[in-house]
Structure formats: structure tokens, C-alpha cells
Amino acid sequence: EDKVVQSPLSLVVHEGDTVTLNCSYEVTNFRSLLWYKQEKKAPTFLFMLTSSGIEKKSGRLSSILDKKELFSILNITATQTGDSAVYLCAVVPYLQGGSEKLVFGKGTKLTVNP
Amino acid sequence: NAGVTQTPKFRILKIGQSMTLQCTQDMNHNYMYWYRQDPGMGLKLIYYSVGAGITDKGEVPNGYNVSRSTTEDFPLRLELAAPSQTSVYFCASSTGTSNQPQHFGDGTRLSIL
Numbered sequence: 001e002d003k004v005v006q007s008p009l010s011l012v013v014h015e016g017d018t019v020t021l022n023c024s025y026e027v028t029n030f031r032s033l034l035w036y037k038q039e040k041k042a043p044t045f046l047f048m049l050t051s052s053g054i055e056k057k058s059g060r061l062s063s064i065l066d067k068k069e070l071f072s073i074l075n076i077t078a079t080q081t082g083d084s085a086v087y088l089c090a091v092v093p094y095l096q097g098g099s100e101k102l103v104f105g106k107g108t109k110l111t112v113n114p
Numbered sequence: 115n116a117g118v119t120q121t122p123k124f125r126i127l128k129i130g131q132s133m134t135l136q137c138t139q140d141m142n143h144n145y146m147y148w149y150r151q152d153p154g155m156g157l158k159l160i161y162y163s164v165g166a167g168i169t170d171k172g173e174v175p176n177g178y179n180v181s182r183s184t185t186e187d188f189p190l191r192l193e194l195a196a197p198s199q200t201s202v203y204f205c206a207s208s209t210g211t212s213n214q215p216q217h218f219g220d221g222t223r224l225s226i227l
Contacts, residue, residue, distance in 0.1 A: 004156070034215055042118075042204065042218040043157075050213075088156060101172065102147075102216060104156030 002027040006089050006105035014113050017079050021108045023089035024071040031094040033072050034102065035063055038086045046074070046087075079112045086110070116140050118219035120205050126225045127195045135190040135222050137205030143217075145210040146188040147172075148180065150201040151221075157204060163188055164210065195226045 003026045013019055025033065032050045036043035047056040049065035049072060056063050060079075065072045076083055086109050090102040121136045139146065144165045149157035159172030163182040177199055179191040188207075192199060202223050206216040 009154075036218075041220040045215040045217070048213065048215055090156075101159055101162065102157070104149075104158070106154060106156045 002091065002093055002103045004089055004091050004103050004105035006087075006108050008108060009106060010109045010111075012111045012113065013079055015080060017112075018075065018077045019079060019110065021074040021076075021087050021089075021110070022071065023073070023105055025089075025091045025103075025105075026070065027091050027093045027103065029094035030067065031092040033065055034090045034092065035072070035074050036088040036090065038088055038107070039084075043088055076110075079110075081112050081114055084110060084112045118205055118207055118217055120203075120219035120222050122222060123220065124223040124225075126227060127192075129195060129197065129226060131195050131226075132191070132193050133195070135192075135203055135205075135224070137188045137190070137219060138186050139188075139205075139207040139217075140186065141207060141217070142185060143207035143209055144185065145208045145216075146182065147206040147208075147216065148178070148188070148190045149204045149206065150174065150199075151204060152201050160190065160203075192224075197226050200224060200226045 007022045035046040047063045052067040060077045063074045086107040088107045089105045118139045147162040148160040151157045158174045161180040163169045202221045204221045205219045208216040
């Protein structure tokens with residue numbers, strides 16, 4: 001059974017801190033890994049990772065994938081209160097015939113205090 | 115710039131009632147998905163569709179039905195609501211190509227009492 005495990009489940013930091021969120025996975029025929037940020041409503045897309053060792057970066061957020069060790073990390077530097085959210089990791093297994101059946105972890109709830 | 119639109123935003127049902135959650139997208143995406151999200155849990159796939167007229171079960175399909183008569187719309191039907199179906203429901207769509215992510219609607223919060 002395909003599985004995604006995120007850690008920690010919850011994290012409280014102060015503004016300006018740097019945080020690292022972890023995502024490990026077990027999936028047959030890995031295709032890609034995605035990170036989403038979920039505030040009050042819809043998950044919003046952050047990164048898609050398909051290749052090991054290539055860092056994706058967007059402002060203060062960055063992410064990298066290790067396909068040998070089956071994990072990914074999401075880094076947020078100089079955190080701000082607006083970074084407070086649940087961060088979801090999802091894996092896409094390769095399926096014959098297509099479709100993108102995301103397998104989600106439970107998420108990491110990040111709280112950034114001023 | 116609507117993207118994925120879900121209605122209603124929230125609803126309370128009595129046990130045994132039925133209802134349809136609406137989802138429409140204006141991005142001409144072929145692939146559409148329904149997820150449910152329980153408190154403290156990730157999203158679980160209920161049903162998905164790779165194009166008009168084609169639907170398939172996800173991880174947790176029991177108690178739900180879907181149809182896909184047009185590219186834009188993908189309604190989710192609950193026939194006999196049960197308390198276990200209390201959840202937040204998200205609809206998503208994508209092009210289906212490997213380098214494009216799924217885009218999510220704002221969700222429908224459903225309580226069954």
C-alpha cells in the first residue's frame with residue numbers, strides 16, 4: 001500500500017526562525033512528489049519534484065527530493081506569521097493509463113508566532 | 115479567473131438525506147478528482163475522472179456516486195448520508211500531464227447529524 005508520512009505533525013516557531021519539514025514515502029513506481037500549503041481553504045501548490053538532488057526554490061521556500069532514501073524536505077527560512085498553515089506532502093505513483101492519484105500525508109501544522 | 119468552483123461552501127444534513135456537491139472548472143482540464151479531508155488527516159481520494167463519460171473509484175468510494183457528463187462539471191452525490199461522511203470535501207482538476215499539479219477548489223464543509 002502506498003504511504004506518505006510527514007513529520008513533525010505540529011511545529012511552533014518564532015518569526016525569523018528557519019524550519020525544516022519532512023516527508024518520507026513508500027510507493028510503487030514513483031512518479032513525482034508535491035508540496036502544498038493549506039491555510040483556511042484550498043491547498044495551494046508549492047513545488048513538484050521528480051528528480052533527486054535538484055533543489056526547487058521560491059523566495060524563502062525550498063525543497064529537495066532524495067529518491068534513494070525516499071524522502072523530501074521543505075525548508076522555510078526567515079519565517080513570517082503568514083507562513084502559518086498546514087503543509088501537505090503528496091506522492092504520485094505511476095499508473096498505466098494515466099491519472100494523477102495523489103497519496104497524501106497527514107500534513108505538518110506550522111504556527112509562526114510574532 | 116475562477117479555477118475550480120465548489121458549491122455549497124457548507125451544509126448540514128440529517129442522517130439518511132441525500133445531496134449533491136457541485137464542482138465546476140473553467141480551465142478545460144480533462145482530469146477531475148474528489149477528496150475528503152477529516153480533521154488531522156490528509157486528503158483521501160473518493161473518485162476521479164480522466165474525461166467526460168469516464169469515472170473510476172479512488173481509495174474511499176463507498177457511500178458516494180459521481181458522474182461526468184461534461185468536461186467542466188464533476189458532481190459528487192451522497193445518497194444516504196451517514197455521520198461518518200461528515201468531512202470537508204475538495205474537488206480538484208488537472209491537465210493530467212506529468213509536470214502539471216492538481217488545482218483545488220475551496221472545499222465544502224459537510225456535517226451530518
